[in-house]
Amino acid sequence: AQKVTQAQTEISVVEKEDVTLDCVYETRDTTYYLFWYKQPPSGELVFLIRRNSFDEQNEISGRYSWNFQKSTSSFNFTITASQVVDSAVYFCALSEAYVGNQGGKLIFGQGTELSVKP
Amino acid sequence: DGGITQSPKYLFRKEGQNVTLSCEQNLNHDAMYWYRQDPGQGLRLIYYSQIVNDFQKGDIAEGYSVSREKKESFPLTVTSAQKNPTAFYLCASSIPPGIVRNEKLFFGSGTQLSVL
Numbered sequence: 001a002q003k004v005t006q007a008q009t010e011i012s013v014v015e016k017e018d019v020t021l022d023c024v025y026e027t028r029d030t031t032y033y034l035f036w037y038k039q040p041p042s043g044e045l046v047f048l049i050r051r052n053s054f055d056e057q058n059e060i061s062g063r064y065s066w067n068f069q070k071s072t073s074s075f076n077f078t079i080t081a082s083q084v085v086d087s088a089v090y091f092c093a094l095s096e097a098y099v100g101n102q103g104g105k106l107i108f109g110q111g112t113e114l115s116v117k118p
Numbered sequence: 119d120g121g122i123t124q125s126p127k128y129l130f131r132k133e134g135q136n137v138t139l140s141c142e143q144n145l146n147h148d149a150m151y152w153y154r155q156d157p158g159q160g161l162r163l164i165y166y167s168q169i170v171n172d173f174q175k176g177d178i179a180e181g182y183s184v185s186r187e188k189k190e191s192f193p194l195t196v197t198s199a200q201k202n203p204t205a206f207y208l209c210a211s212s213i214p215p216g217i218v219r220n221e222k223l224f225f226g227s228g229t230q231l232s233v234l
Contacts, residue, residue: 004160006160009158035222037223037225042227043206043208043227043228044122044208044225044226044227044228045161045208045210045223045225046225047222047223047224050221050222091160091161093160105151105163105166105176106161106163106223107160108160108161108162109160110158110159110160111158111159111160
């Protein structure tokens, strides 16, 4: 069975702190994709990153970085020097690469609500 | 600007009533999806459509129905058979199949459905 677990329900930090959001996934497939989405108070989910199972390189985009480790089935997300605008719910998601799945059949984690206080 | 428009933003349903949530996109995407979000939970797939006049059930399709008569539109009807309809509903779309597998989703801003 496929599953995504985000064990941290809520995290609260003070501005400029670094924060890591954990994501652990389960799948029997060898080819799959992992995603992070941000859901600000406006409601719509915003795409942050997509990573396929064959690319274990860590990625950095500005203050955001992602650590993908297949050995531990984890895809963690770190925000460096957090800002109030980072306050949102963050979702990790898994998509399996089988014929007929054009990418929208995502399995989501429960989400982590991040609150960054000034 | 291209994007996905969901309406209304808030919707109330009475007992025994069917209600329809609208989703329109001008991104020229073939695939469209409906997800349901409950407080403290992740999103769950209700229905999806990869092409006009075709759609498939997702993980929680019972009590819902959809149609896909036009590429731009994918309305969701919450029927009276759905006993616990209160949730936040999100519509999404993705680029045409065959170009890039498992590409990202574009989401609308959602509809909050509540039961009176």
